[in-house]
Amino acid sequence: MGISVLALLFTASSFWWLNARRGRLKCFPPHSFAAKVSPDSILLRFPFVFYNPGAQPLVIENLSMKFDAAQGREMKWHGVRTTLMAARGAEDKMDLPAVFFVPGRSAQQLFLEFKGEGFESILAPKEFNVRLRVKLGHRKKWSLLRKFPLHLERVRHPGSYAAYSNSPLVLTEAEVVEIEAALNQAATPSKKRNEK
Template sequence: MLPLTAAAVQDAFPSIPGAGVVSVCALIFTVASFWWINARRGHLKSWEPHSFAAIVHCSMARLRLPLVLHNTGAKPIVVQDLRLTFPDEPASHLPLLWISSPSRLQPGPEEEPKLPAVFAVAGREAQQLFIEFEAPFSGFVPEPRNYKAQIQARLGHRKGWRTLLTFTLRAANIIDPDRYTVYRNAPLELTKEDRRKADAALLELLDEHEDPSAPGERKQRDSSNDEGDTGTNP
């Protein structure tokens, strides 16, 4: 591609006089500038979240992420749908679907549900959103480890799913999976006691996921043992 200079235009169009060359260069520059400022299609950018909210049961996994979406171009970009995937995990781990758009990161009982809806990110602007994802079935129960996660989007001007962001989800920081609360998505130096509690809680969820009857059986066994101990000990 020839550089946009008067000499280049003169070489490409030798019949144009010198004054005309300058006019052509000015016209090309004006059109290109107008397109760049007003009509250029950019792309969406996002960044790794510093925190997340999570609750995990044997039949449900729900994650809430704070996301910032930046449109690098001049034209608005329409976001039709979002999902959270784990590309390095087995195919049986279905994507977590976008189920709501809450107003904050910390879950609370007074929240009003806000169902997913198509939205647009204006040109050269950024939006902060809180997006809640949930596994439709019990196909994903996080272990106490790091996961490679991807935010994928369906955009109005493109077909299919597009990867918006790839980041590390540190599920090892989930120390109380039964409570819907916020955790830092950073490599924290947890105490040995907190790490032991987190590992035990998440491993118990994995056992329940593999055998739903296990929790009741364990409780019955524990109850029987307690009764037996009561009867034999003074």
């Protein structure tokens, strides 16, 4: 009798593990990003890979990003792109944010774009700690999905949408001054620039 009960429990738990278990969504830090700074906003695009190790699909309702240095300001999920950076002359199609799912035991790569306003005052050529937050379909509250460093010291042409490596970069003082000037120029409205 005891062996048959153990066999039944093993069978039931194996079935649950293989077919009914909900996994914990994972996301990996990006190796690259694209950025554009304008007087009224900042756009950031990342190639995120989402992984669901469980058997059941996970529904992602919404995403957002927060810079630790931005006093709680958040970048909202702005869209899904077809690539990190389109080749010159190629179409750079954008879909609006929409609920999506990651099937069980699978990974999915998406090029996600985030938009934030009021970040001009904190932009600097340095590393920022960023928190990617997620609202899952089966949860009532937002949760932290991933923390990762964002290397804005790589941004050399902030006024144009361009792709950059997200690896650390050691800058000289002259490079820091040059990048700060470019960031300030991109974040300053053209009317103010013309008055100077």
